[in-house]
Amino acid sequence: MRAAPGLADYLADVEELLDRSVAGHPGLVAEIGTEALTAGGKRLRPMLTFLSAPADRAPSVVAGAAVELVHMATLVHDDLIDGASVRRGKAAAWSAFGAEAARATGDYLFARAFSELAADGDLAGVSALAEASLALARGEALQRRQRYDPDTTVDGYLERCSLKTGKLFEAACLLGGGSGDYGRLLGISFQIVDDILDCAGDSNETGKIPGTDLRDGTPTLPLLLAAQSDETVRAAIAGGPLEGVLVRVAATGALERSRAVALDYAIRARESLSGESRRRELEALADAVVDRNR
Secondary structure (H helix, E strand, C coil): CCCCCCHHHHHHHHHHHHHHHHCCCCCHHHHHHHHHHHCCCCCHHHHHHHHHCCCCCCCCHHHHHHHHHHHHHHHHHHHHHHCCCEECCEECHHHHHCHHHHHHHHHHHHHHHHHHHHHCCCHHHHHHHHHHHHHHHHHHHHHHHHCCCCCCCHHHHHHHHHHHHHHHHHHHHHHHCCCHHHHHHHHHHHHHHHHHHHHHCCHHHHCCCCCHHHHHCCCCHHHHHHHCCCHHHHHHHCCCCCCCHHHHHHHCCHHHHHHHHHHHHHHHHHHCCCCCCCHHHHHHHHHHHHCCCC
């Protein structure tokens, strides 16, 4: 997948544009934004933009940078909303610089994304990214309503995954000229695996403290499935004692069952492909999303 011809050069160009865009208006928000950039990341969304481009069209560097800027903005805002003090093994923006600065930085990154697309004249890209951004806001509102609710349905959880993760993956593919269905399904699979790793991942690999979702009262698929047979887990989701709960989640088999759901969405993503010039790499990406440890 990473060896796809032209991908390394494309991602290098995206990185260069990200640096220029974030640093374009010097000040505290640009400084915080630059720190978020240098913290790293998979750059999965720009990769999707590249891999989704038709054979007769050069992948848009601007589109790849824009979708990554929106993703970075959501991370800064999510950490602030959730009170998560660590991101990728480092202090989250709000923890290091304060809540107001973090909020302004997230807004700045959103603005830079749309500014880059507008300057490039990509009106269709602006529309696709605006729709994804609206879905992100709706997903965050849904998560607030589901918080500390062990009666959240699996369908309600999957809707949240689609809004908070799937729609931005979808936009990344659409910005490249490819299948939005593939992106949305892949994004849901990605989020389910993220939620599994929150229960059982190695913090040295994930850069996050295990059990964050449980502490925040966010009902994820592993927690909801475990709560179906374990009253202690159910009580913990509702805000009860947390000690030993992650061990109990694992003992119910909920992690394996959740992974099966993630795998099903990855398979559906693969099956949605038809005629893409980089189909082999997109199929490999679907496999990699499920088989990862960070």
